[in-house]
Amino acid sequence: MTRLDELIAWFETLSPDNLHRVADFYAADAEFKDPFNEVRGPPAIENIFRHMFVQVAEPRFVVTSRFVGSPPVGGAMLLWEFHFRTRAPLPARAMIARGATHLRFDDVGRVTLHRDYWDAAEELYAKLPLLGCLMRGLQRMARA
Known part of the structure; x- marks a missing residue:
């Protein structure tokens, strides 16, 4: 099993009980950025994942595709x-958000860059009551 396989397995089984493993996968100066956060270092990254368990119920990532770069540049893109x-x-409601993660690694396979790309307007806001109505109206106005 490669380091990327191990990282994906950890993402897909992420729970409050295994969040302490962030430092196993992320370098000491790792950067993390998503539509809401931009932090550096395993403790801050762990805090983002911990916050996810407070904000939503039953969170679960499913990696649907991976694209791995060749050395010396390396890195990977994950679709999830x-x-x-x-x-x-x-109101309690099951939802799915789709996105991609760009990863870069150090010489020992720890993540140095974790950049999430997903459309918060389409994947989250447009699906919520009240705000969703406003977002869908704005999307209609912006369409060609």
């Missing part, structure tokens, strides 16, 4: 689905 259920005050 994020399955979760909304929490109060929203």
Whole structure:
């Protein structure tokens, strides 16, 4: 099993019980960026994942594809689905957000860059009550 395989397995089984393993996979100065956060270092990255378990119920990542670069540049792109259920005050509802992650690694296979790309407007906001109505209206106005 490669380091990437191990990382994907960890992502797909992420739970509050195994969050402490962030430092096993991320370099001390690793950068993490998504549509809501930009942090550096395993403790801050662990905090983002820990916050996910507070904000949504039953979060689960499913990696659907991977694209691995060749040395010396290396790196990987992962396509994924994020399955979760909304929490109060929203009505409980199963949702899926789709996105991609760009990863870069150091010489020993730890992540130095984790950059998530996903459309928060389409994958999250447009699916929520009230805000979704506004977002869908804005999308209609912006269409060619």
